[in-house]
Amino acid sequence: MATLTATHHVLAPSRRPVPDIPGLAEYHADLLRPYGTDLDEERWTTGPQVGFPDLADGLLDTHRADAAPAPDLIIVAYALPDLHPFITTASYINHHFGDQARSFAVSEQGLLAPFTALQIVSAYQRSGRSRRAVIAVLEQTTLPAYDPLVHDAGLIDSGVLLSLDADGGGLPHVLRAGTEGQTLGALHTLLDAPEHGATLLVTSERTELPPATKADIHRTRPDTYCTGVWLELSNRLPQWRRQYETLVLHDVDPRSGARATAVIDLTGRRTSW
Structure with a gap:
């Protein structure tokens, strides 16, 4: 992984x-x-x-x-x-x-x-x-x-x-990265999966959010586009590892409306979700 x-x-x-x-x-x-x-x-x-x-x-x-x-x-x-x-x-x-x-x-x-x-x-x-x-x-x-x-x-x-x-013993690792078939309903299911534990969603201000999600929300800088969620990841990863078990990076392209998601296990323990 x-x-x-x-x-x-x-x-x-x-x-x-x-x-x-x-x-x-x-x-x-x-x-x-x-x-x-x-x-x-x-x-x-x-x-x-x-x-x-x-x-x-x-x-x-x-x-x-x-x-x-x-x-x-x-x-x-x-x-x-x-x-x-x-x-x-x-x-x-x-x-x-x-x-x-x-x-x-x-x-x-x-x-x-x-x-x-x-x-x-x-x-x-x-x-x-x-x-x-x-x-x-x-x-x-x-x-x-x-x-x-x-x-x-x-x-x-x-x-x-x-x-x-390819291996990194206990460090954050990617459980999923996807660019197709992303929907608001699928994001809601992903965020509130009980096996994910304490979850943080990182996304831009332009992203519509599912109603009543249990996940915490962190918004990206408004003066970024392609780098938005990745800058937040680079800036705040140590802090987030102390607070959360699962990190969901999600964004919507303003030109096409296409969505993309990456799920990161911050605990370094899980191999699947």
Whole structure:
């Protein structure tokens, strides 16, 4: 099973200079034109300019401080595009770990991408194809055109690194991660399952909640999207382990309405639910 051995996060790093890449403005203009949208150069140049590699560097710095062994599986999960396409972030992270891991990205799913990445890690580790994995959930907000999800909500740049081992004796581990067939009724059943004991639901403000659930509720920051529940996990895991037996991470993508859920056993004792 996928055991959560460490978490790291970065939040609103310092602004970077606009990348000095010839033809970058033309690239974005060409990308937007088929959708009837023009390049908003002022919006682009005044953005934070914090790309995925910058977020990855911040996460890797804290990961190195733990002296953790290199992973054999690296997954980058994101909902919003990077600053530019000229660095493949999964390969960039892999290079920093010595180029020994399988590495790839999960995207085009909105905020479901990290939940899918967690499913993939769990499958790899159940089958014996991975002993140690990392998931980098990345969100950058410098876009070449107006996006209401980003600009009206005031999203900030953020990233989370999850380290997951195939075994980890008594540490929190993933009981379930799902991105299909999620409904409000199914969430209610999940939250109030007696075998879960004291349960905390972590979700965003946009999520409709089941009525009269016995679980406690913790809401994510309103200025996050794909990283929301994972930032809360990274920030508060030690505290939550003292208070709860089961952690349910759940969110609804505002663009598609699709739901995703991950269930984590905080006791480190259960193997199924």
